[in-house]
Amino acid sequence: MRNYHCPRLLSRLKLDEFEKLHRPGRRLFQKCYSTHSTVTTGTSDPKLFKHIPGPKSLPLIGTLLNYVPLLGDYKFDRLHRNGMKKLKKYGKLVKEEIVPGVNVVWVFDPSDIETVFKSEGRYPERRSHLAVEKYRRERPEIYSNGGLLPTNGADWWHLRSKFQQALSRPQNVKLYIEQTDAVIQEFIELIRRHSKSQKPHDYLHDLSHLFMELVGLVAFDVNLGSLTEDGLKNDSRSSKLIKAAETTNSCVVELDNGLQLWKFMETPLYKKFKIAYHFMESVALELVSQKATAMEKGWKRNDGHQASLLEQYLLSPDLSHKDIVGMAVDMILAGMDTTSYSSSFALYHLAMNPESQKLMHQEALKLLPEKSTPVTSQVLNQASYTKAALKETFRLNPISVGIGRILAHDAVLSGFHVPAGTVVVTQNQVSCRLPEYFPDPDRFVPERWLKGHALYHGSVSPYLVLPFGHGPRSCIARRLAEQNMQILLLKVCRNFKIGWCGGHLDVRTQPVNKPDEPVLLTFDEY
Numbered sequence: 001m002r003n004y005h006c007p008r009l010l011s012r013l014k015l016d017e018f019e020k021l022h023r024p025g026r027r028l029f030q031k032c033y034s035t036h037s038t039v040t041t042g043t044s045d046p047k048l049f050k051h052i053p054g055p056k057s058l059p060l061i062g063t064l065l066n067y068v069p070l071l072g073d074y075k076f077d078r079l080h081r082n083g084m085k086k087l088k089k090y091g092k093l094v095k096e097e098i099v100p101g102v103n104v105v106w107v108f109d110p111s112d113i114e115t116v117f118k119s120e121g122r123y124p125e126r127r128s129h130l131a132v133e134k135y136r137r138e139r140p141e142i143y144s145n146g147g148l149l150p151t152n153g154a155d156w157w158h159l160r161s162k163f164q165q166a167l168s169r170p171q172n173v174k175l176y177i178e179q180t181d182a183v184i185q186e187f188i189e190l191i192r193r194h195s196k197s198q199k200p201h202d203y204l205h206d207l208s209h210l211f212m213e214l215v216g217l218v219a220f221d222v223n224l225g226s227l228t229e230d231g232l233k234n235d236s237r238s239s240k241l242i243k244a245a246e247t248t249n250s251c252v253v254e255l256d257n258g259l260q261l262w263k264f265m266e267t268p269l270y271k272k273f274k275i276a277y278h279f280m281e282s283v284a285l286e287l288v289s290q291k292a293t294a295m296e297k298g299w300k301r302n303d304g305h306q307a308s309l310l311e312q313y314l315l316s317p318d319l320s321h322k323d324i325v326g327m328a329v330d331m332i333l334a335g336m337d338t339t340s341y342s343s344s345f346a347l348y349h350l351a352m353n354p355e356s357q358k359l360m361h362q363e364a365l366k367l368l369p370e371k372s373t374p375v376t377s378q379v380l381n382q383a384s385y386t387k388a389a390l391k392e393t394f395r396l397n398p399i400s401v402g403i404g405r406i407l408a409h410d411a412v413l414s415g416f417h418v419p420a421g422t423v424v425v426t427q428n429q430v431s432c433r434l435p436e437y438f439p440d441p442d443r444f445v446p447e448r449w450l451k452g453h454a455l456y457h458g459s460v461s462p463y464l465v466l467p468f469g470h471g472p473r474s475c476i477a478r479r480l481a482e483q484n485m486q487i488l489l490l491k492v493c494r495n496f497k498i499g500w501c502g503g504h505l506d507v508r509t510q511p512v513n514k515p516d517e518p519v520l521l522t523f524d525e526y
């Protein structure tokens with residue numbers, strides 16, 4: 001998902017805080033770092049941490065010079081390109097001291113990535129959204145905690161376990177198929193309206209509205225009206241929510257970095273963040289309360305309908321109203337741009353690969369006899385090409401360059417000792433484009449994932465394509481996100497021939513991987 005994969009954030013941990021948080025790991029790290037180089041290690045002994053190759057670090061400025069525009073080789077908004085350059089220059093394990101005293105280890109090898117996840121401990125830690133944590137903790141009348149995104153340790157698990165129980169149950173996720181289908185049908189009508197104009201159109205705007213609407217269904221049990229004529233206007237509540245989520249996400253990265261003066265005074269950036277966050281909060285407060293009141297008035301446990309997620313949360317004795325408002329804001333923050341960017345890439349790849357698109361269309365035609373046939377759970381069970389196309393999209397364009405973790409245990413990566421407390425960032429996006437793991441790695445080939453197909457690539461490591469992360473800290477809404485995207489692809493490919501009138505589409509890290517050009521799709525009615 002978000003900026004916890006951003007090395008700028010992960011690497012700019014202030015040393016004093018890092019020490020406070022990870023004292024045992026830090027001590028070990030210092031021990032390794034100061035080990036005299038004449039200490040011999042046997043061939044089976046791990047090599048010293050300090051010997052991991054990587055860009056040269058200078059006193060006071062670390063490796064920051066490499067990121068200065070025109071001077072340096074790397075760019076903060078092109079993490080995948082930096083990763084590829086580092087891999088080529090230094091190999092599959094790279095240590096970088098972007099800020100003096102704090103190392104980040106970039107991990108490219110899938111067996112090392114596996115070791116990272118096996119060393120993440122019971123409560124996998126990420127370090128991000130510090131400003132969100134401060135904001136929430138200063139408002140105990142609204143929130144009971146910092147929320148899922150910044151919280152670590154046992155407190156994180158306490159919260160996560162209560163929400164994931166319902167969110168990971170397949171029947172709860174399937175409950176949304178019908179409503180999602182109806183919303184996507186609205187999106188199809190919107191495409192029809194745009195297609196009439198013949199002008200190039202940036203569909204990212206509409207996809208953001210689509211996924212805002214779908215987040216609204218789950219977080220608030222309401223139709224926000226994001227795809228209506230009014231909802232698409234700049235001053236609608238949905239447009240403001242989209243803007244607020246984007247602003248919050250981009251401010252969070254900046255705030256988590258650097259001097260963090262905002263911890264002591266209201267800097268202009270912190271004010272900007274607060275205004276954006278406050279807007280999402282006010283909508284969450286209003287809509288969750290509205291639902292709670294409606295339930296108090298008329299909801300009966302056994303009236304025949306399966307309780308929605310929000311209803312289950314509101315009925316749960318383990319969750320407070322404050323917990324639920326907090327989770328609703330987390331859903332807006334984590335659920336809208338991730339899915340709209342990923343869908344943009346899925347449609348882009350289909351547009352650029354007519355053969356794959358044809359197979360997608362054939363599958364959609366078989367499963368949805370009429371253009372408006374609703375997608376059901378049985379349809380999704382059979383949509384194997386659609387799922388393969390999505391997996392291939394995630395291989396080529398995951399939402400983040402990789403997954404950030406703070407190691408809970410010492411680990412040996414590529415033969416080097418890496419102490420507990422070290423910040424590591426897996427480089428799945430880069431490794432997924434290497435020919436040693438995927439033949440013809442830059443080509444979009446959904447058949448790689450289709451068992452029984454001649455191009456099926458059965459032996460691929462399960463630690464390479466990890467768009468939703470891995471383990472207990474992975475995306476809490478993975479099932480839901482995949483279901484929404486599958487329905488979208490099926491319905492779009494059933495109705496339209498997709499084309500592309502833009503240039504080559506790559507990603508810019510902002511802080512998740514956003515399309516770096518307008519999403520200029522074209523749609524011709526079948």
Ligand code: HEM
Pocket residue numbers: 001002126148149160215218330331332334335336338339342399400403404467468469470471472473474475476477478480481
């Ligand atoms: C294509 C869509 C999505 C992608 C690719 C995605 C990806 C991710 C990733 C990579 C993580 C971090 C995993 C880790 O550290 O191991 C994450 C966490 C999270 N995601 Fe998603 N996500 C998507 C959609 C959503 C949606 C729709 C929601 C909510 C409605 C959501 C809510 C969250 C939350 C709350 C977390 C934090 C979980 C925690 O820390 O316990 N995500 N997501």
